[in-house]
Amino acid sequence: MASHHHAPEPPVIEPGHDLESVTHKLTAFPLIRRTPGRWFIGFMVVFILLLVFLYAVIVLTVLGVGIWGINIPVAWGFAIINFVWWIGIGHAGTLISAILLLFRQSWRTSINRFAEAMTLFAVACAALFPLLHLGRMHRFYYILPYPDTLGLWPQWRSPLVWDVFAVATYGLVSLLFWYVGLIPDLATLRDRARRPGAKRIYGFFALGWRNSARHWHRYQTLYLLLAGLATPLVVSVHTIVSLDFAVSIIPGWHTTIFPPYFVAGAIFSGFAMVLTLILPLRSIFGFHDVITDRHLNNMAKIMLATGLIVAYGYLMENFIAWYSGNTFEQYMSANRMTGPYAKLFWLLILCNVAIPQLLWFRRVRTTVWMLFLVALSVNYGMWLERYIIVVTSLHRDFLPSSWDMYSATRWDWMTYLGTIGLFLTLLFLFVRFLPSVSVFEVRELVEHQPYEEATPEVL
Amino acid sequence: MAQVFYPSANTIARVTLMSLPIAIIVIVIAVRTASESDYVTGVNFAVDQPVEFSHEHHVAGLGIDCRYCHTSVEDSPFAGIPPTETCMTCHSQIWSDAPMLQPVRTSWETGQPLRWNRVHDLPDFAFFDHSIHIARGVGCVTCHGRVDQMPLMWKSQTLFMQWCLDCHRDPYPHIRPREAVFDMNWTPADNPEAQVALQAAHANIRTEGLTNCSACHR
Numbered sequence: 001m002a003s004h005h006h007a008p009e010p011p012v013i014e015p016g017h018d019l020e021s022v023t024h025k026l027t028a029f030p031l032i033r034r035t036p037g038r039w040f041i042g043f044m045v046v047f048i049l050l051l052v053f054l055y056a057v058i059v060l061t062v063l064g065v066g067i068w069g070i071n072i073p074v075a076w077g078f079a080i081i082n083f084v085w086w087i088g089i090g091h092a093g094t095l096i097s098a099i100l101l102l103f104r105q106s107w108r109t110s111i112n113r114f115a116e117a118m119t120l121f122a123v124a125c126a127a128l129f130p131l132l133h134l135g136r137m138h139r140f141y142y143i144l145p146y147p148d149t150l151g152l153w154p155q156w157r158s159p160l161v162w163d164v165f166a167v168a169t170y171g172l173v174s175l176l177f178w179y180v181g182l183i184p185d186l187a188t189l190r191d192r193a194r195r196p197g198a199k200r201i202y203g204f205f206a207l208g209w210r211n212s213a214r215h216w217h218r219y220q221t222l223y224l225l226l227a228g229l230a231t232p233l234v235v236s237v238h239t240i241v242s243l244d245f246a247v248s249i250i251p252g253w254h255t256t257i258f259p260p261y262f263v264a265g266a267i268f269s270g271f272a273m274v275l276t277l278i279l280p281l282r283s284i285f286g287f288h289d290v291i292t293d294r295h296l297n298n299m300a301k302i303m304l305a306t307g308l309i310v311a312y313g314y315l316m317e318n319f320i321a322w323y324s325g326n327t328f329e330q331y332m333s334a335n336r337m338t339g340p341y342a343k344l345f346w347l348l349i350l351c352n353v354a355i356p357q358l359l360w361f362r363r364v365r366t367t368v369w370m371l372f373l374v375a376l377s378v379n380y381g382m383w384l385e386r387y388i389i390v391v392t393s394l395h396r397d398f399l400p401s402s403w404d405m406y407s408a409t410r411w412d413w414m415t416y417l418g419t420i421g422l423f424l425t426l427l428f429l430f431v432r433f434l435p436s437v438s439v440f441e442v443r444e445l446v447e448h449q450p451y452e453e454a455t456p457e458v459l
Numbered sequence: 460m461a462q463v464f465y466p467s468a469n470t471i472a473r474v475t476l477m478s479l480p481i482a483i484i485v486i487v488i489a490v491r492t493a494s495e496s497d498y499v500t501g502v503n504f505a506v507d508q509p510v511e512f513s514h515e516h517h518v519a520g521l522g523i524d525c526r527y528c529h530t531s532v533e534d535s536p537f538a539g540i541p542p543t544e545t546c547m548t549c550h551s552q553i554w555s556d557a558p559m560l561q562p563v564r565t566s567w568e569t570g571q572p573l574r575w576n577r578v579h580d581l582p583d584f585a586f587f588d589h590s591i592h593i594a595r596g597v598g599c600v601t602c603h604g605r606v607d608q609m610p611l612m613w614k615s616q617t618l619f620m621q622w623c624l625d626c627h628r629d630p631y632p633h634i635r636p637r638e639a640v641f642d643m644n645w646t647p648a649d650n651p652e653a654q655v656a657l658q659a660a661h662a663n664i665r666t667e668g669l670t671n672c673s674a675c676h677r
Contacts, residue, residue, distance in 0.1 A: 147491050151621030190463065203463040207472075 012107045014289035017446050022290070026439045027185075027192055029285060030432065039432060046424035053418020056411055057132065065135045067411040074394045074406035079133035080244075081386040082416050085269070086126030086423075087167065087241055088262075088382060090174070091234060092270025093119025097177055098230035101223075106448075107298055109441040110290045113185075114281065115274050116178040117436070121426040122273070123171045125419040130163070132415065159243040166240040170233050177226050183209050184219070184440040238266040245389065251328040252336075252393035255320065261313030265382060268306035268352075271299050272378035277427065279372045281436065290437055293366045300365035303378065307356040310385075314353065328398060336392045340405060345388055351381025495617070505611035506578050509562045512612070518643065519607035525599055525641050536588040540575055543567050578612050579603070585620075586677045596634040596657065597626075600643055607643045627669040631658050 017025075060067060070077040093115040100108040131137050143154050143164050154161045187209035190202035209215060242262035245253035275296070282291045321329040336345045355377045358364045365371060396403045408416075430436065497503045517523050525532065528545055532538035543566040550560055551567075566573050579602075581587050592602075599606070604615025616622055626633045636653050639645040647654050668674065 147487065149491075149494055149617070149619040149621050151619070151624040196463075199463050208464075208469065 012292065012294060013110065013442065013445050014292060017289065019443050019446055022442050022446055023188060023192075023439055026290070026435045026437050026442065027189060030189060030435055031193055031198075033195070035432065039428070043425070043428045043432075046421050046428060049417060049421025050425045051421075052414050053421055056414040056418055059411065060132060060415070061137065065133065067409060068415075069406055069408045069412055071404070071406075073397060073402050073404055074391055076390050076394060077406060078408050078412040078416055079129040081383070081390050082419065083126050083129035084241055084262075084386045085383050086122045086129070086419065087170075088238060088266035088269045089273045090119040090122040090126065090170070090270060091238060091263070091266035092274045093117075093122075094170075094174060094177075094230050094234045095267055095270065096274070097181070098227040099234060101227045102231060105298075106445060107295055109445055110287075110292075110437050111274065111278060111295055111299075112441070113178075113181060113438040114278060114436045115270075116174065116181065117427065117430045117434075118274060118277060119174050119270075120171070120178055121423050121430075123167065123174060124426070125423050127167055127171065128419060128422075130160075159240065159247045162240045163244060166237045170237045173226070173230050173233055177230055179205075180219075180223060180226060181438060182434065183207060184211070185435050185438065187211065188439055189435070234267075235263055238262045245393075250393050250397060251326070251332040252317070252389065255317065257313055257316050257320070261310065261316075264306045264309035264313065265385065268303060268310055268378060269382035271303045271306070272375040272382070275299055275303070275371060275375035276379055279368055279375075281431070283368070285436075287437060290442055296368070296371055297362070297365045300359045300371055300374075303375075304356060304359040307352065307359075307378070311353045314349070331396070332393060335396055336388060339392065339396070341388065341392050341395075344384055345392070348381055348384040348388055351377045352385060355381075500614070500617040500619075502614045502617055505609075505613045506576050508576055508612070509573050511559060513610045514606040514612060515608055515610045532589045533593050534590050536586075536590065538589045543573060578614055579618065581618060585623075585675050587675070593640055594637070595630070595661075596637050596640060597630075598635050598640050598642065598645065600645075601626075601633055605643060623675065624670065627674070628666060630664065630666065630669070631661070634661075 013022075068077060068079070070079075093112075096108050096115045097112045097119075100112075131140050134140060143161060145153055154164075183206060186202050186206035190199055190206050193199045193202055239259040239262065242258035246255060246258040248254060278291060279296075282288060318333050321333040336342070355374055358370070358374055363370070364374065391406045395406050493499060518525075528541035529538040530541070543563060546560075546563050547567050550557075550563060554560055555564075562573060565571075602616055606612070631654065632647060634657055635642075635645055635647065635650070636657065639650075639653075
């Protein structure tokens with residue numbers, strides 16, 4: 001470290017903690033006996049949003065997808081936009097938990113649990129949209145290869161079938177990763193809980209964890225294996241989501257740049273969402289000593305890098321439209337920039353390309369409110385990106401006689417905002433009953449802290 | 460510290476975990492078996508009718524041709540259910556007092572048609588045309604079974620989509636010469652040379668067209 005000529009990296013967690021103090025700090029809230037009123041007020045707000053979602057879904061089930069704004073030619077509307085948006089958000093969790101683990105980035109430790117939970121809940125929200133879009137939700141199993149009496153397999157040449165497998169695998173592996181990561185902490189909660197009911201519930205899910213050396217040995221092997229399994233998923237899931245578009249022949253969709261550009265966009269939006277959630281969490285629970293400026297700085301840097309890849313994607317789309325000489329592609333590009341949805345396009349460029357450039361400044365990366373605003377801008381920008389991709393390509397395709405406009409109905413909005421309610425409800429429950437920062441991994445960091453403290457520059 | 464669970468909890472947990480995949484397999488097999496059962500498909504269950512009409516008696520006993528009653532089977536999608544007049548061509552002369560035929564006579568007097576209950580009821584989203592199947596040599600027996608041996612009418616096939624596709628994917632084992640279509644006794648096994656000849660004659664049938672979704676779902 002002495003050989004570095006710039007300022008040394010600050011420690012992953014603030015000095016001054018011992019094993020007992022971190023354990024106490026991180027398990028305090030899940031073990032509180034009386035739920036604080038502030039939590040209840042927040043929970044009620046997001047729960048009302050969830051009820052709005054339930055209402056919208058019930059009406060949808062009764063009346064059908066005609067209540068949405070979709071029609072020919074824009075048959076893919078909010079449902080697909082929101083599906084891609086939510087799935088993308090999930091990607092940060094997998095990147096943090098799997099890839100950063102394999103690269104031994106110890107700073108991931110304080111944020112991985114929360115990011116994994118976020119992934120899981122985002123995938124749950126995402127998976128709802130294709131089901132709702134079916135119109136006949138109870139027939140969803142048609143897309144699975146089950147021993148049917150139709151004599152048909154699902155259409156394996158359709159990316160929508162690939163989607164089912166990609167997303168189901170993703171959901172399952174994310175759930176396993178999150179749960180396996182929780183086991184030692186669940187045992188800690190079991191041992192520290194005082195009410196017998198809580199003891200039994202935490203104990204049930206702790207699967208008899210006794211902290212023995214043999215447990216830990218097997219545990220580390222399993223965790224590493226799962227990380228290896230999850231790593232390709234960071235790339236594969238959004239690649240397949242992008243193929244939903246790229247495999248078609250619609251101008252603006254039929255392009256080979258989609259997979260890498262979608263994956264980068266997914267990680268971009270995922271980190272924006274992690275920051276959007278973790279900044280308030282950190283200040284509410286006073287986790288400044290475990291989620292430090294170093295974390296914010298690193299996450300902001302990843303956002304900046306993936307944001308630049310996304311910007312390159314936008315540039316290339318338009319370059320290829322011009323370079324290919326394809327009339328339809330060229331019209332699509334021009335229509336995006338100057339057509340009826342041009343305002344949204346330029347807003348997207350502002351949110352996704354211009355504003356994230358502020359992250360070049362260290363001050364923005366480490367100032368909470370600035371970083372929060374940039375993250376919000378990216379969240380919104382990435383949603384707009386999917387809106388632009390889905391709507392502008394479909395609303396004016398090859399035949400001018402079939403051109404039409406798309407606008408969402410209030411049911412679209414209620415469903416979308418409703419899934420945000422579902423997402424936040426799950427997060428509220430997660431924060432209330434489980435440690436939102438991995439206790440045993442932070443304990444490990446505390447154990448290693450003396451070595452870092454020995455380097456004078458760090459202090 | 461007191462233990463949260465008894466040692467038996469381990470056994471319960473293991474048994475539960477192991478029975479989970481078994482339960483899934485059992486459920487899938489059970490649902491599949493149930494959906495194939497005669498009870499669900501209606502195969503081999505005689506359908507109640509306003510008159511206990513016996514195909515066995517009229518076809519095997521009297522030798523009446525299928526087309527005497529199902530008149531439109533050769534040139535329309537619908538084979539045709541005979542009007543009361545068709546029954547009365549004979550039954551105004553024979554068995555004209557039989558109590559069993561009272562609904563037929565009532566229908567004749569009032570002009571209200573008999574309401575027969577459908578035995579082979581395809582879903583409305585499946586397009587089916589009798590005439591093309593007759594023209595291409597699908598025998599009545601192939602889909603409707605030996606009606607000459609049915610005192611009351613029942614389904615002999617499930618009408619599953621899989622069953623339709625079995626023939627659409629590879630029709631040759633199921634077709635016969637045009638003149639044998641209404642023959643109750645003709646079987647492909649007894650007439651291998653006819654099958655070979657048919658195969659040669661129909662060598663240009665494009666089976667991929669037969670398995671397009673829009674062949675049946677229009």
